[in-house]
Amino acid sequence: MPDQKAEDLKPFVAPCRDLRPASPLDWLKAGWRDYKSAPGLSLAWGGFCWLLSVSITWVAWKAGGWVLLISLLSGFVFVAPLLAFGMYSVSRQLCLGNKPTLAQTLRAAKRPFTNSLVFALVLLIIFLLWARAASMVHIFFPSDGSVRLENLLIYLGVGSAVGAIFAGICFAASVFSLPFIANREVDVITAVVSSINAVLRNRWTMLVWAILVVLFTCVGFITAMVGFIFIIPWLGYATWHGYRAALEVDGWDTLPDNL
Numbered sequence: 001m002p003d004q005k006a007e008d009l010k011p012f013v014a015p016c017r018d019l020r021p022a023s024p025l026d027w028l029k030a031g032w033r034d035y036k037s038a039p040g041l042s043l044a045w046g047g048f049c050w051l052l053s054v055s056i057t058w059v060a061w062k063a064g065g066w067v068l069l070i071s072l073l074s075g076f077v078f079v080a081p082l083l084a085f086g087m088y089s090v091s092r093q094l095c096l097g098n099k100p101t102l103a104q105t106l107r108a109a110k111r112p113f114t115n116s117l118v119f120a121l122v123l124l125i126i127f128l129l130w131a132r133a134a135s136m137v138h139i140f141f142p143s144d145g146s147v148r149l150e151n152l153l154i155y156l157g158v159g160s161a162v163g164a165i166f167a168g169i170c171f172a173a174s175v176f177s178l179p180f181i182a183n184r185e186v187d188v189i190t191a192v193v194s195s196i197n198a199v200l201r202n203r204w205t206m207l208v209w210a211i212l213v214v215l216f217t218c219v220g221f222i223t224a225m226v227g228f229i230f231i232i233p234w235l236g237y238a239t240w241h242g243y244r245a246a247l248e249v250d251g252w253d254t255l256p257d258n259l
Contacts, residue, residue: 012190014180015248016198023245024209024238031238034091035230038100045087045105045236046229053225087236088182095244115181118188123170130166171210172199179243184252198246209242 035042086105093100176198177191199206216235220228 012193013197014186014190014194014251016194016201016246017248019202019205019246021204021208023205024212024242027209027238027242027245028212028234030241031091031234031236034094034237034240035234037094038090041090041100041102041105042087042233042237043229044102045090046231046233049232050225050228053220053228057225085178085182087233088179088240090233091237091240092183115186115188115191119174119178119181119192122188122192123174126166126170130163133162133166171213172196172206175199175206175209175239176243176246179240180247180249183243184249184254186249186252194247202246 089105090100093104173192173195175195177188177195180186180191180194181188213235216231220231
């Protein structure tokens with residue numbers, strides 16, 4: 001086998017930059033500019049995500065009551081990155097100086113279909129594990145008919161701790177990997193490892209970003225999910241700009257028509 005030139009060899013992990021703790025605010029500003037630059041397309045994606053969220057909530061409520069509803073809503077953090085996948089192409093095309101269209105974003109989402117399918121399977125496994133763990137945590141909920149504050153606090157504390165573990169793993173693995181997959185010729189393992197590496201090397205910055213995502217998600221739920229029409233595309237665009245700021249990906253080929 002002929003030797004490859006050193007410059008042709010790709011690193012196993014994409015190098016990452018050092019980010020300021022305030023960098024997520026810059027990502028949000030850039031994401032909002034993208035939202036205003038493509039308002040119709042952003043509203044279309046946001047409306048789809050809102051409709052999907054409402055449908056899942058209604059089915060969960062009818063099938064299992066509030067217990068299953070809480071489990072599925074808590075697991076929303078695992079599904080949200082996939083909902084934003086098709087939105088990355090909006091920011092990509094705007095960065096190129098093009099006017100994004102719905103057909104264009106759908107085509108862009110199909111190109112890395114195999115890798116995105118593998119990643120979706122990984123997220124699905126995590127989601128199912130979390131759903132199972134959430135049902136087991138329910139044993140801590142008082143069942144004697146009287147709910148005392150100390151028992152309720154134990155239930156909420158255990159549930160939050162378990163959920164935080166799963167959410168942290170999913171967050172670190174997905175925050176930059178999906179935009180990486182959507183933009184470059186890269187396998188899922190490399191994208192995930194690169195994302196985790198960037199998160200670990202920028203802990204405070206990514207903690208700020210995680211807190212912001214949680215706050216925006218709470219706003220979405222408080223507004224009966226109507227807020228997701230604006231929040232999900234906005235966070236999707238901001239994530240794209242975060243990926244560009246965090247990872248140095250020049251060693252990988254660019255997908256056709258992508259930035």
